[in-house]
Amino acid sequence: MAPQCFETMPRIRFGAGSVETLGEEVRRLEGSRVLIVTDPGIVKAGVLEAVKTVLDKAGLAVTAFTEVESDPSLEAARACVQAAAFARPEVVVGVGGGSSLDLAKVAAVMIANEGPIEAYFGMELVPRPGVPLILIPTTAGTGSEMTSISVLSDTHNQVKKGIVSRHLFARAAILDPLLTLELPQRVTAITGMDALVHAIESYVGVRATVFTDTLNLQAIRLVAGNLRPAFANGRNLAARENMLYASCLAGMAFSNTQNGLDHALALAIGGKYHLPHGLLTAFLLPWVMEFNAIAVPHKFARIAEAFGEPVAGLPALEAARRAVAAVRALLADLGISTRLGDYGVSRQDIPAIARAALGATRLIGNNPRTVTEADVVGMLERNY
Numbered sequence: 001m002a003p004q005c006f007e008t009m010p011r012i013r014f015g016a017g018s019v020e021t022l023g024e025e026v027r028r029l030e031g032s033r034v035l036i037v038t039d040p041g042i043v044k045a046g047v048l049e050a051v052k053t054v055l056d057k058a059g060l061a062v063t064a065f066t067e068v069e070s071d072p073s074l075e076a077a078r079a080c081v082q083a084a085a086f087a088r089p090e091v092v093v094g095v096g097g098g099s100s101l102d103l104a105k106v107a108a109v110m111i112a113n114e115g116p117i118e119a120y121f122g123m124e125l126v127p128r129p130g131v132p133l134i135l136i137p138t139t140a141g142t143g144s145e146m147t148s149i150s151v152l153s154d155t156h157n158q159v160k161k162g163i164v165s166r167h168l169f170a171r172a173a174i175l176d177p178l179l180t181l182e183l184p185q186r187v188t189a190i191t192g193m194d195a196l197v198h199a200i201e202s203y204v205g206v207r208a209t210v211f212t213d214t215l216n217l218q219a220i221r222l223v224a225g226n227l228r229p230a231f232a233n234g235r236n237l238a239a240r241e242n243m244l245y246a247s248c249l250a251g252m253a254f255s256n257t258q259n260g261l262d263h264a265l266a267l268a269i270g271g272k273y274h275l276p277h278g279l280l281t282a283f284l285l286p287w288v289m290e291f292n293a294i295a296v297p298h299k300f301a302r303i304a305e306a307f308g309e310p311v312a313g314l315p316a317l318e319a320a321r322r323a324v325a326a327v328r329a330l331l332a333d334l335g336i337s338t339r340l341g342d343y344g345v346s347r348q349d350i351p352a353i354a355r356a357a358l359g360a361t362r363l364i365g366n367n368p369r370t371v372t373e374a375d376v377v378g379m380l381e382r383n384y
């Protein structure tokens with residue numbers, strides 16, 4: 001085996017009610033001034049108030065930035081960084097979906113680094129660690145609480161870009177499934193699919209390791225067994241807990257490998273059309289799996305197995321195709337169309353989307369099959 005490396009963040013609190021430990025976690029990091037980064041939906045759902053109450057009880061001084069938008073733009077990130085500069089927190093706490101967690105990462109790290117933020121797009125370009133960060137996901141999920149990645153929309157250039165830096169790792173993540181019970185059905189579906197896409201792209205990718213394989217296969221099994229129940233009945237605590245666990249495992253893995261062609265396309269389409277990230281990665285998944293299957297059929301066969309498909313004795317490629325069928329069946333049950341035309345994407349934009357996707361070298365570099373612009377155009381045309 002070639003030498004391998006695996007890196008992750010240091011501390012996870014997990015289970016129903018674990019958000020109650022937030023004060024203790026902040027104290028552990030020797031902070032007394034806390035900035036919470038979150039979005040208006042979390043405020044409306046009463047989650048911000050609950051989190052504040054926990055921090056108040058611990059005698060901590062709290063301010064909150066509550067203006068996180070979905071698909072956060074560079075401008076939104078600048079506003080959040082400004083709020084952080086004003087509040088001068090000793091600990092930053094991100095609460096919410098991927099957008100809130102990604103902006104909390106940027107706020108924490110920019111306190112200790114000179115701007116502009118866009119100077120840090122790319123791999124490991126952030127010079128200094130920021131203030132300690134605690135992340136509390138309320139979706140399951142982006143897995144952002146486990147990763148060293150933050151994705152922002154460059155609205156000027158109509159493209160989404162990632163900052164990847166070990167300084168973006170949280171010092172602690174708190175995974176409390178009670179916070180996910182009220183997620184609307186559609187959000188449950190698309191964020192759950194995003195977790196599955198992370199696990200699959202990381203598992204079949206060229207940068208996969210023995211560590212990420214174990215995490216990803218377990219994440220795939222958990223999503224296969226729990227996303228339908230969580231979607232069908234949002235109050236199913238066991239299913240919610242398993243989905244949060246799955247999302248965390250996949251996040252831990254893909255932070256090491258990065259994703260692949262699916263995410264490259266999702267960033268390219270998402271930069272131009274403001275469709276939710278999880279929806280994009282979800283409907284792209286079967287197309288990308290079909291394309292990639294011949295590169296690593298044995299791995300796709302294991303995915304089929306993780307979905308409970310009866311593949312024993314089948315040739316690897318046939319088993320691999322069962323994995324694609326299993327994903328298509330899941331998408332059908334979640335009511336997610338797999339036709340590009342259903343999402344308002346114009347056919348004329350296909351060549352530009354293909355070019356932008358191939359420009360995401362961080363992601364394309366992990367894809368198991370070499371991919372050309374013609375491949376991508378063909379894929380989008382076939383599935384329009």
Ligand SMILES: [Fe+2]
Binds near residue numbers: 142194198263277
């Ligand atoms: Fe994703």
